Amino acid sequence: MKTKVRYFALFRDQTGCSSETIAWPGGSAAELFQMMAEKHSALKTEAAALVAVNDEMAGWETVLNDDDEVLFFPPVAGG
């Protein structure tokens, strides 16, 4: 299936890209992160990161659907 992945702040700087569309067998947000971490060594662990799907905050266990847009947020630091 097809998934658009977007990177923000530190993740964008470290991967050198703000978004990419990939074709993969499908799975959870965590599985997608781990797959992308193999491509981009800067993406070390999702433990302190957050994920959103189609502009809604989501859990790493969320199973993705075809054409979902997945947002990978590095550790946040508001305030």
Added chain:
Amino acid sequence: MSFSVSDTAIDVAAARKAVADNSCGALVVFEGWIRDHNEGQEVERLEYEVYRPVAEKEGSRIIDEAIERFGISHAVCIHREGLLELGEVAVIVCVSSPHRGEAFDACRYIIDQTKTRLPIWKKEHYITGISEWVSCEYCAAAGHSHGEHQHE
């Protein structure tokens, strides 16, 4: 809008007025300021990146939770984005309620949740000319939630 993001200076007087209510005897305000140092580095300015579509939705949820949980009358939170100079207000939380106890608790809840749940990142620009994204290394290393220790 109870939660909003601003790319211009926060109007503190307007934020206070937004929660004004004659049935309230307490107003608690928290302002987060840009300070000149962090972890041994001298800071010259700060840059905030905000992903608005999610930050605005999730920020409004935090305000709704505070109203529900603490029974306060009104709350607003405004967060800056873009480049900020020392002393500028980066974030403001205003809470009004009939009595002070719940206003203090709700204000603390809103700022704590804002710092840990919203897609907002800050880049510190040091006087050395170097700039760096700020993240909590302790959390990143431990992979735990922020509920277990306090940030400044």
